[in-house]
Amino acid sequence: MSFPFLLCPSLYTIFYLLYTVLSPYFDTERKKAYILSSISSCTMTILSIPFFLSYLTNGLKETFEAGQEGWMGQMGWFGAVFFGVYLFADLTVGYLKYPSQVGLLTGWIHHIVYIGLMFYVVQTQITPIFLMGAVMELPTFDLAISNLFPALRNDLRFLSSFFIFRILFHSIYLIDCARPSSRAFMGNSWVPTVMLGLALMMHLSWFKGGVTGYIKRQKKSSHKRTIMVDEDPIIEMVSTVDSTISSDVLPSSSSPYESPLVTPHTASPSQIPFFLSNLNIPAINLPTGIIDLRSLKENGSGFREAVRNSWDEQKEKFTMGRLVRRKLSEREEEGRVVVREVVEVDE
Known part of the structure; x- marks a missing residue:
């Protein structure tokens, strides 16, 4: 063809x-x-x-x-x-x-x-x-x-x-x-x-x-890929926010307030939204003088040990605070029920 x-x-x-x-x-x-x-x-x-x-x-x-x-x-x-x-x-x-x-x-x-x-x-x-x-x-x-x-x-x-x-x-x-x-x-x-x-x-x-x-x-x-560091909730949270943080890397700063673990200082009352001003959040003071970051770095104990020490010391306070808030909320709910019943009887 x-x-x-x-x-x-x-x-x-x-x-x-x-x-x-x-x-x-x-x-x-x-x-x-x-x-x-x-x-x-x-x-x-x-x-x-x-x-x-x-x-x-x-x-x-x-x-x-x-x-x-x-x-x-x-x-x-x-x-x-x-x-x-x-x-x-x-x-x-x-x-x-x-x-x-x-x-x-x-x-x-x-x-x-x-x-x-x-x-x-x-x-x-x-x-x-x-x-x-x-x-x-x-x-x-x-x-x-x-x-x-x-x-x-x-x-x-x-x-x-x-x-x-x-x-x-x-x-x-x-x-x-x-x-x-x-x-x-x-x-x-x-x-x-x-x-x-x-x-x-x-x-x-x-x-x-x-x-x-x-x-x-x-x-x-x-x-x-993000590598989760241990099962501790604080370490998981910090690793999720900043993937550069790992268990074998210490903060370069010697001040705990400059560490990625510590959240920023609490804002003044004028900076807090009105719908959050009535929340009863227990204050938690992280110890600043107990953990020597420089010695941890020299000994190679790492960021994980620093977080665990702080977390273990505050674990009981977290638990107690949670129980107190639960009891307060139960009491407030009981009070609301009583007031509602009284109002209904008066009507």
Whole structure:
């Protein structure tokens, strides 16, 4: 089949219209750059399924022969033309709409080389070779959807599919196409083997970068996790407010009033809101002369021991204060009930 010069403008117009309709729903250039990519990768993955399954069950030669005629021949021819038009549309639309996302290697060089390859594939009628390998567009579809809809992103899923299809399957497919018996029914052409080899080198580089980025993100994420210090309630509270406080770090100040453990001084009555002025909160005086922070630092006992000592000394006072407040509230409630009953009798 000759190259369909009349079909190409129609496909290009469809790509441009789809981008025009969908792009307003995405707010960044990065997301907009994946609109055409998601459409192309999804279409190519679907078109490759019959060729991929036939390759797994019947082998390279029978799939190649079956893809030369019938519906598989038409599908292979259309797939190569479709992909070539997409590459051209991604370059031209990207140059106008999202130029920051069209790189030199992965954009201009990659797309121009593959446009020439699609022209060669159609002219030499080896489209089944391309369609059998087009299943490698599945990780690209995952990447595109993850960028368009970040909630669907899963790095392990993407890296796993990338390794299975673009590293493992690609390597097996390359070796199969490079065999002399395989090149015999492809007109003894080295072009498929060379192109698959260059693509594999590029995929290995991308996979290495993806794994390195994933490891860095995991380390960064684990570094940000808040580590709870012991089970003591005061230590947990302080650690939640200030994640830099840990059990083995002492305050640099020698004054307990400058320690992160101590709350600011109580505000004057004029600074207290009216709805808090009637609360009966027992005063708690933390001892300031008992804990020698400098000696604790020298002995290595740490911030945890200082907090525990203060907490143990005040634990009984907290308990007694709680009991007193409970009894007072019970008495006030009893008084309110009596007053309510007296008022009802008088009425």
